Each structure stands twice: as structure tokens, then as C-alpha cells.
Amino acid sequence: MGLISNGSTIFDAGSMAAGFGSSMTFIKKLTASSSGTLSFVHGSGGVVLDDTYKEYIFKFINIHPATDGEPLTFQADTGTNTNYNQTVTNTFFRARHNEGDSATELAYIASYDQAQGSAFIRMNGGLNADADGNGCATLHLFNPSSTTFVKHFLLNSVNITDGDFAENAFSSGYFNTTTALTRFQFKVASGNIDSGDICLYGIA
Numbered sequence: 001m002g003l004i005s006n007g008s009t010i011f012d013a014g015s016m017a018a019g020f021g022s023s024m025t026f027i028k029k030l031t032a033s034s035s036g037t038l039s040f041v042h043g044s045g046g047v048v049l050d051d052t053y054k055e056y057i058f059k060f061i062n063i064h065p066a067t068d069g070e071p072l073t074f075q076a077d078t079g080t081n082t083n084y085n086q087t088v089t090n091t092f093f094r095a096r097h098n099e100g101d102s103a104t105e106l107a108y109i110a111s112y113d114q115a116q117g118s119a120f121i122r123m124n125g126g127l128n129a130d131a132d133g134n135g136c137a138t139l140h141l142f143n144p145s146s147t148t149f150v151k152h153f154l155l156n157s158v159n160i161t162d163g164d165f166a167e168n169a170f171s172s173g174y175f176n177t178t179t180a181l182t183r184f185q186f187k188v189a190s191g192n193i194d195s196g197d198i199c200l201y202g203i204a
Contacts, residue, residue, distance in 0.1 A: 024057065027200040032193035034066065040200055042182040049182055051145040053202030058184070060123075060137040060157070060198050067191030068129035069162035073120035074139070074186045076151075078179045085118040086181070090153075090173025094125060096165040103165075116176065120187070124169045127188065128160040134196065135159030144181040151175040 028047050030038045040058075042049035049056065063072055075084035092112035096105040112122045127135045137157030144151050155171040175181060186198060 023204045025053070025202045025204065027056075027202055029197055029199045032063070032196045032198075034192045034194060036192055037185050037187045038193065038198055039183060039185040040198075047200065048202060049144055049184070050180070051143075053204060054143050055203035056141045056144065057201045057203065058137075058139040058141070058186075058198055059201070060135065060139070060186075061196060062134040062136065063127065063159075063196035063198075064134045064194045065127045065129050065188045065191060066194040067188065068133075069126040070129075070188040070190050071126050072123040072135060072137070072157075072186065072193075073189055074123065074184060075118075075120045076144075076175055076181045076185075077183050078177065078181055082183070084120070084183075084185045087116055087118055087176040088114050088121060088173055089116055089176060090114055090121055090171055092122065092169065092171045094167055094169040096125070096161070096167045098166075099164045112171075114173075120189070121171065121173070122189075123155060123171065124157045124159050124161075125165075125167050126162050128162050128164065129194070130160075133160045133162075141181075141184075147178055147180055149178065151177065151181055 028040060032038055040047050076086050077084050090113050093108040123137055124135055135157060140154040142152045152174045157169045159167050161167050
């Protein structure tokens, strides 16, 4: 039996009709090993960051810093530029609860956002460098190859902080440029990314 809505077949014989839904295509994985930076550059090493996809997703798995308390950050650039200093406006808020059950927080963190700034964008409150400490996140990037619109992003991260808090952080904003973004770089604010994977996917 099929599923029909307003005269259009959505499912039939267990398959979704063309034009409904989307698929996530794996593009590239970078693995940190005492790495100062990890960079995804269009056209390099199989990386695609053009109009092949309208949405790109970065997945961060078990990111472990070499230095306690340092946040994971990111920035972007255009063409062959390598300054990673695009103008950005973003917001940041988080929920936290510590292991000792003595402190909680749900707050907008003004010091973590930017208003037409060009610094690296903070993804969390600071990672725990203990042997079992790490952070994970998902970063959505919308239509980076557009030459008409600014480039929006949406971030959700979860990590153990240096103060042993379970932290769920949220950030969103936009790169204020109508030039295509062709490269993204990730790093901790100070020191190296000791270990962890960053995977890039495209959404058809």
C-alpha cells in the first residue's frame, strides 16, 4: 500500500518517491594526531565544498585537546585565501551540570559571540584534557558556494568541560560575505588537537 498526500505519491512499495527526502553523502574524514589545525579545502584531497550540495555537515567525534580548558574553534575563507578571518555574526548559549550535582547553568554567553568579528568561532566552553575527556559536535553549513547570499551555520555540541561539567552548547550565525566559501579550518584555541575525527558530509 502506498502513501499519497494531496494527490502526490510519497511512498510506494516501501520506496520514497523521487523529490521527497534527501541523502547524506560522506565526503572526507580527517583524523587528528597532535594536530595544530585540521582544514577542509575544496578541491584538495577529495574535499567538495561547492554547489554539488546545498547543505554540508561536519561531525566531530571524540575531540581530545592536549591542553585543558581550551575550546574547539572554527573559521572559513574564500578562494585561495588562507587567513581564515571571514566576518561573522553569531550567538552562543549553553546548558551545564557538574559531576558533583552542585552547580547548573542555562545561559547566553555574550563573551563567546561575535558581532561583525573575524576571530575563530568558539564551539564550546572548554574541553577536558583528562584521559577520558572529549567533545563531540555537529556543525551544519548552508549553501557555502552561493554568490548571492550570506552563509548561515548552526552548531550543537556536547562535551566534558575542564571543570567536569556536562555541557550542551548551541551556536548559530552567518559569515557576512556573498563570496563562495571554499575552505574551513578547525583548531583548539591554544595547543593541539591531541586526537579525534572530523567527518564532512553533503546533503543532496
